[in-house]
Amino acid sequence: MRTTTGWRATGPETVARTQLTRRELRPDDIAVRVDFCGVCHSDVHALRTHDEHAGAPLVPGHEFTGVVTGTGAEVTAFSVGDGVAVGNIVDSCGTCAMCVAGQENYCRSFPTLTYGGTDRVDGSTTLGAYSREYVVREGFAYALPAGLDPAAAAPLLCAGVTVWEPLRALRVGPDNRVAVAGLGGLGHLAVKMAVALGATTTVISRGDGKRDDALRLGAHSFVDSTDEQRMAEVRDTFDVVIDTVSAPHDLAPYLRTVATDGTLSLVGYLGQVTIEATDLLMGRKKLSSSGSGGRPGTAEMLRFCADNGIVADVEVLPSAQVNTALDRLRRNDVRYRFVLDMSDLG
Ligand code: NAP
Numbered sequence: 001m002r003t004t005t006g007w008r009a010t011g012p013e014t015v016a017r018t019q020l021t022r023r024e025l026r027p028d029d030i031a032v033r034v035d036f037c038g039v040c041h042s043d044v045h046a047l048r049t050h051d052e053h054a055g056a057p058l059v060p061g062h063e064f065t066g067v068v069t070g071t072g073a074e075v076t077a078f079s080v081g082d083g084v085a086v087g088n089i090v091d092s093c094g095t096c097a098m099c100v101a102g103q104e105n106y107c108r109s110f111p112t113l114t115y116g117g118t119d120r121v122d123g124s125t126t127l128g129a130y131s132r133e134y135v136v137r138e139g140f141a142y143a144l145p146a147g148l149d150p151a152a153a154a155p156l157l158c159a160g161v162t163v164w165e166p167l168r169a170l171r172v173g174p175d176n177r178v179a180v181a182g183l184g185g186l187g188h189l190a191v192k193m194a195v196a197l198g199a200t201t202t203v204i205s206r207g208d209g210k211r212d213d214a215l216r217l218g219a220h221s222f223v224d225s226t227d228e229q230r231m232a233e234v235r236d237t238f239d240v241v242i243d244t245v246s247a248p249h250d251l252a253p254y255l256r257t258v259a260t261d262g263t264l265s266l267v268g269y270l271g272q273v274t275i276e277a278t279d280l281l282m283g284r285k286k287l288s289s290s291g292s293g294g295r296p297g298t299a300e301m302l303r304f305c306a307d308n309g310i311v312a313d314v315e316v317l318p319s320a321q322v323n324t325a326l327d328r329l330r331r332n333d334v335r336y337r338f339v340l341d342m343s344d345l346g
């Protein structure tokens with residue numbers, strides 16, 4: 001086993017520095033020195049719901065960039081020294097209809113998650129990238145396009161691809177009116193991507209505090225979701241609403257903003273939802289959801305971002321300040337993604 005240093009859960013809200021092990025390289029594995037790892041709201045949810053007595057430790061982190069430091073005997077796509085990016089899926093069966101279709105994110109025997117997943121070879125629990133090294137199958141690592149800042153690119157691999165997937169599946173383009181609900185890590189990347197795809201883009205956010213940022217990010221208009229009159233004005237107007245809200249919430253106000261035959265794409269909080277069927281009925285509206293993206297979609301998203309100069313707006317902190325980042329993320333005090341600089345782990 002290889003040893004490295006990282007940050008493991010010590011309770012529902014905190015992590016502490018720890019030693020951890022990585023597997024020896026299998027023939028199709030690469031070892032990655034993790035340089036930058038984004039802090040996703042999913043990490044907050046995972047810490048809160050983690051059972052400390054479950055056995056395996058929880059090491060969060062599933063959107064990272066770094067440099068290849070070792071290659072297995074059969075690796076062809078990467079060499080030592082290459083810049084790479086890895087997201088929230090690190091393996092899948094490779095043979096089911098979903099995998100064959102390039103939607104490994106929906107693998108019928110469940111994709112292996114970057115942390116808290118079950119390794120398909122040895123059955124161990126995967127440990128995430130709040131650490132200095134990660135070992136991954138080469139097929140689930142992506143060449144980091146030249147020209148993308150490695151710290152600001154890290155969030156593309158979870159936040160970015162998660163919103164790219166519905167934008168592409170719903171064929172968003174210049175003829176569409178798109179709204180993004182919740183201006184956080186996912187939301188601000190959804191705005192940049194929707195604008196770059198040519199859509200007329202609106203941000204729906206609580207209060208007025210993020211209005212200037214929304215317009216700076218390229219949005220064409222801004223709606224305060226707490227302003228009933230403004231919400232009434234945008235009733236039935238958006239072809240696509242990307243809902244990135246991180247907490248349980250009533251979908252009805254957002255569904256009302258969807259245009260006839262339009263879609264509310266729920267990619268934020270993924271717990272149980274209750275809807276009134278009439279909120280769909282009135283305008284033949286659709287409710288959809290998705291998680292992450294497959295390998296072709298992820299590669300396409302990275303190319304699109306490189307071509308359009310899209311990266312996250314990040315606040316980079318030394319990894320030793322990870323608890324500060326988690327705390328501020330819980331309090332919605334982030335514009336718009338924390339990224340941990342892992343170089344302080346040696
Ligand atoms: P984030 O940076 O914290 O942003 C979430 C945003 O939601 C906040 O900025 C806030 O926007 C809004 N919000 C928070 N609480 C709200 C409430 N009670 N009512 C209305 N709006 C509220 O989080 P993130 O990292 O973007 O993640 C967002 C969600 O996506 C999380 O639940 C995460 O687990 C999930 N996620 C899903 C996938 C997937 O594969 N589907 C992947 C990654 C993350 P305003 O301040 O603008 O109101």
Ligand code: ZN
Pocket residue numbers: 040041042043062063088158159
């Ligand atoms: Zn994530």
